[in-house]
Amino acid sequence: MVEDVQTAGEKIKAFVIGDPVSHSRSPIIHTHWLRSLDITGSYEAITVKSGNLPSFAEALKSGQNGYIGGNVTIPHKETVFELVDHVDETARKIGAVNTIWMEDGRLKATNTDAFGFAANLDARSPGWDACGKAVVLGAGGASRAILYALTERGITDIHLINRTASRAEALAARFGPTIKPGGMEVLPAALEGAGLFVNTSSLGMDGTTAPDLDFSTMTSGALVTDIVYVPLITPFLAKAQTQGMKTVDGLGMLLHQAVPGFAIWFGTRPEVTDELRQTIINDLELHT
């Protein structure tokens, strides 16, 4: 981890790179923390086209562009692997990078999404990981961080359900026998007796509807969560709430995944507060 990066008056600069990147809420989150912690620094969104990623990484490594590091988003989360000097075990297992930084002259990389997912549930539903059986819907890019988080927390009975069953099977092969893959037709049976349901699919985004699920067959006290946060109350969460289930929305994952990056770049571990959460909710209401 980077320490002593802030000498008196020196401005530390961080970024989020992607294409497109203007939708990213990361600048609001990090700027909020820079201000509230009174740190001399900046965090900005930079559009980097795929063809320009190698030269951006070179400028970062040589110190030419003056950045300490930043976040990496679509479409660079996988291609950046080739350009960094060191990728940690977490990012390797998830198969994607979202945070990079210069340390001892080397460009290092990690992925904080699994941390963000678990930290959000720790904050909003402590003890969530004593769930027994877990059901994860979706086997796309976002699913891998969730499977990693669940596995790290020692959950050994994970049902991975996906519209395209072969993608669930491929992920199960990657993560090992604790992951049981299946198609949508086995979802109702998988939910029976489960203590946790996580939607990682894009179902419910952009006004799409969620399948008609019966969450009440889960254990009493079971938790339903969604990593989608636009809308904040997704169709999955709305349905679960009408069935009397405990729910946690996905916004907290976005906030918590930002914590380790900020700590690495700026040397101070920030807090996820209700004030920050409300700031992002206000922005989402303005721009969606």
Ligand code: ATR
């Ligand atoms: P991300 O990186 O955000 O996970 P992705 O890799 O495109 O995005 O994955 C989207 C996920 O949502 C996939 O699991 C996808 O299922 P398929 O693998 O079958 O495509 C799932 N998904 C998207 N639209 C869906 C729909 N209408 N019904 C069921 N699953 C859907």
